[in-house]
Amino acid sequence: MQSCDLLPSPSKPRTGHISRSMTFSACHRLHSNSLSDEENKRIFGKCNNPNGHGHNYKVIVTVRGKIDPVTGMVMNLTDLKKYMEEAIAIPMDHKNLDQDVPYFKNVVSSVENVSVFIWEGLQQRLEEGLLYEVCVHETDANIAVYRGE
Numbered sequence: 001m002q003s004c005d006l007l008p009s010p011s012k013p014r015t016g017h018i019s020r021s022m023t024f025s026a027c028h029r030l031h032s033n034s035l036s037d038e039e040n041k042r043i044f045g046k047c048n049n050p051n052g053h054g055h056n057y058k059v060i061v062t063v064r065g066k067i068d069p070v071t072g073m074v075m076n077l078t079d080l081k082k083y084m085e086e087a088i089a090i091p092m093d094h095k096n097l098d099q100d101v102p103y104f105k106n107v108v109s110s111v112e113n114v115s116v117f118i119w120e121g122l123q124q125r126l127e128e129g130l131l132y133e134v135c136v137h138e139t140d141a142n143i144a145v146y147r148g149e
């Protein structure tokens with residue numbers, strides 16, 4: 001059988017994953033209020049510089065769910081775009097993460113914790129069980145993946 005002869009199996013439920021990406025720019029400093037200045041310098045090195053440094057973050061959010069047989073969608077990506085604006089761009093774009101985002105007042109603004117922050121913000125907006133993965137590229141080489149565990 002050739003692929004152009006394939007017919008759909010409408011009764012078979014299908015699970016799909018869909019993703020949307022977004023970029024934002026922010027500055028931060030790796031610093032823990034639970035550590036002494038010496039420990040901060042030793043652990044975080046140049047990233048503990050009080051002047052901070054900036055990143056162009058890239059975030060990829062993946063949702064997982066049933067492909068609705070009527071709409072053909074797991075969810076409308078236009079809705080996901082809105083939720084990502086609210087949970088990522090509005091709180092963090094062109095901000096100082098440590099000073100402007102209350103979440104990071106006593107939480108180190110590592111890429112791991114940025115991915116958790118995004119997860120929590122999206123969980124509040126998405127239907128339960130839909131959010132699958134938040135992937136944050138802090139640089140081309142430094143990447144965190146969080147799946148809510």
Ligand SMILES: Nc1nc2c(c(=O)[nH]1)N=C([C@H](O)[C@H](O)COP(=O)(O)OP(=O)(O)OP(=O)(O)O)CN2
Pocket residue numbers: 030047109110111112138139141142
């Ligand atoms: N586990 C983590 N380690 C580091 C994080 C982090 O968020 N989680 N963050 C940083 C720095 O904030 C930043 O990402 C710089 O890291 P570095 O790898 O040194 O990046 P550079 O681009 O400056 O270095 P290259 O030489 O270009 O690789 C550090 N660690």
Ligand SMILES: [Zn+2]
Pocket residue numbers: 028047053054055138
């Ligand atoms: Zn950094």
